[in-house]
Every structure is written in structure tokens, then in C-alpha cells.
Amino acid sequence: MKRDEVFRDPQQQIVDFVFDETVAAAFTDMIRRSVPGYEVVVPMTGLLAARALRHCASQAVYDLGCSLGATTLAVLRASGDDSVQINAVDNSPAMLERATELISDDRVNFVEADIATLEFEPCAVVLMNWVAQFLSPATRLEVLQRIRQQLDPNGLLIVSEKIRFTNPDEQTYCEQAHLDFKRANGYSELEISQKRVALENVMIIDSEAEHTERFHAAGFGSVQKWFQCLNWASFLVRP
Numbered sequence: 001m002k003r004d005e006v007f008r009d010p011q012q013q014i015v016d017f018v019f020d021e022t023v024a025a026a027f028t029d030m031i032r033r034s035v036p037g038y039e040v041v042v043p044m045t046g047l048l049a050a051r052a053l054r055h056c057a058s059q060a061v062y063d064l065g066c067s068l069g070a071t072t073l074a075v076l077r078a079s080g081d082d083s084v085q086i087n088a089v090d091n092s093p094a095m096l097e098r099a100t101e102l103i104s105d106d107r108v109n110f111v112e113a114d115i116a117t118l119e120f121e122p123c124a125v126v127l128m129n130w131v132a133q134f135l136s137p138a139t140r141l142e143v144l145q146r147i148r149q150q151l152d153p154n155g156l157l158i159v160s161e162k163i164r165f166t167n168p169d170e171q172t173y174c175e176q177a178h179l180d181f182k183r184a185n186g187y188s189e190l191e192i193s194q195k196r197v198a199l200e201n202v203m204i205i206d207s208e209a210e211h212t213e214r215f216h217a218a219g220f221g222s223v224q225k226w227f228q229c230l231n232w233a234s235f236l237v238r239p
């Protein structure tokens with residue numbers, strides 16, 4: 001696994017973060033050292049997806065923002081079922097090129113597409129692990145509505161995100177504790193601050209209440225926060 005050194009050296013001008021070849025090469029290390037709970041949420045996503053698949057006629061799964069396919073692999077491992085069909089979607093050619101090298105399985109169809117305009121087919125499970133935060137806020141509700149229209153009545157949507165707290169004390173506390181997590185994982189102050197600037201206009205964070213309201217506005221009946229570590233949470237969303 002290549003060590004993430006994307007923001008190691010001082011940059012004259014910090015440009016907006018993109019999921020390009022440099023990021024794709026170091027992505028596994030980057031996300032593990034940056035997202036608290038990643039190594040719990042990904043395999044649990046597989047198990048939760050497999051459970052939902054057992055109760056649905058459709059065996060179609062969407063892994064939206066699949067990156068290198070970690071979540072897709074978790075579903076394959078947990079479902080142990082030949083009939084599952086995973087559409088692993090990303091709009092980064094660099095990510096998809098590496099993902100296709102890592103996963104060669106007839107049950108997985110890699111799709112280069114923008115989630116904002118993706119046409120969904122009937123499906124049992126939709127997984128959005130740390131991707132909704134990168135969609136333009138104006139498109140987020142519409143994407144959820146399109147997912148809701150195609151999701152099996154017994155189906156499942158999982159959305160994992162960084163969240164913002166409306167209480168300023170909670171926000172400061174969790175933000176600082178998250179920085180401690182990154183320092184403990186070997187990131188320097190320079191790396192942390194340069195990445196923060198690069199993400200500022202790209203990763204737009206919603207509060208738990210905003211997520212919950214949007215899920216209901218899109219027509220989902222049940223929203224359960226099943227995981228949280230500091231300012232990182234995951235929601236189980238059902239019709």
C-alpha cells in the first residue's frame with residue numbers, strides 16, 4: 001500500500017481536491033488514516049447489504065463513489081451469493097482504472113458516471129460511503145429521490161458521511177478530536193492544513209438533522225444512525 005504523501009510538501013498554491021491519479025495511488029492509506037471507523041463501517045456495510053439482499057427480489061446493488069472498490073469487495077464477501085450484481089460507480093477514471101485491476105469478478109460492473117445524472121435501475125441496495133458530501137448540495141435531494149423510486153420496498157440505502165454539529169461546542173470538540181486522530185496516524189500539521197484548504201470548496205458537510213430531513217423529503221420512511229465516531233456517521237435508510 002502506497003503511503004499518502006499527497007500534501008506532505010509545501011504547496012505554493014493549494015488547488016481544489018480532486019480524485020486524480022496521485023490520490024488514487026495513495027487512497028487506501030489516505031482513507032484509513034483520515035476517516036475514523038472506516039475499518040468498521042466497510043465490512044459492516046457488506047453484512048448489512050447481504051442481509052437486505054436476502055429479503056429482496058432484486059439482487060442489484062449500487063456502490064456509489066466506489067473508489068478502489070473496498071465496499072464492493074465487502075458486499076461480495078458477505079453475500080457469498082452468485083446472483084448479486086454490483087454496479088460500482090465512480091466519476092474518477094483514475095480510481096476506476098485501479099479498481100478494475102484489483103477486482104475481477106463477473107458480479108461487478110464498473111461504471112464511469114456522475115451520480116448526479118445516473119439513471120438507476122430497480123435495485124435492492126444502494127451504498128454511499130463518504131460520497132454524498134462531494135455532490136453539489138443542490139443535487140443531493142434529487143439523487144435520493146431517484147434512488148427511492150427504484151429501491152425495493154425491503155431494500156436498504158446506507159449513507160456514511162462526515163457530519164457537522166449545530167452546537168458550536170460539540171463541533172469544536174469533535175473537529176479537534178478528529179485532528180488528534182490524524183496526528184496520531186502520522187499526518188503533520190502542514191499536511192492537515194493543506195488538505196483542509198484543498199477540501200474547503202469540494203466537501204460540503206451537512207448536519208445529522210439535514211441528512212435526516214432530506215431522507216424523509218426523498219420519501220424514505222425509516223432513518224437510523226447505526227454508527228458514529230466523532231464527526232463521522234453512517235445512516236441506515238429504508239423505504
Ligand SMILES: C[S@@+](CC[C@H](N)C(=O)[O-])C[C@H]1O[C@@H](n2cnc3c(N)ncnc32)[C@H](O)[C@@H]1O
Nearest residue numbers: 019065067070071090091092114115129130134
Ligand atoms: C471518499 S471516496 C469514497 C470511498 C469509497 N466509497 C470506499 O468505501 O472506500 C469518494 C469517491 O466518490 C467519487 N465521486 C465524487 N463525486 C462523484 C460523483 N459526482 N459521481 C461519481 N463519483 C463521485 C470520487 O471519485 C471518489 O472515488
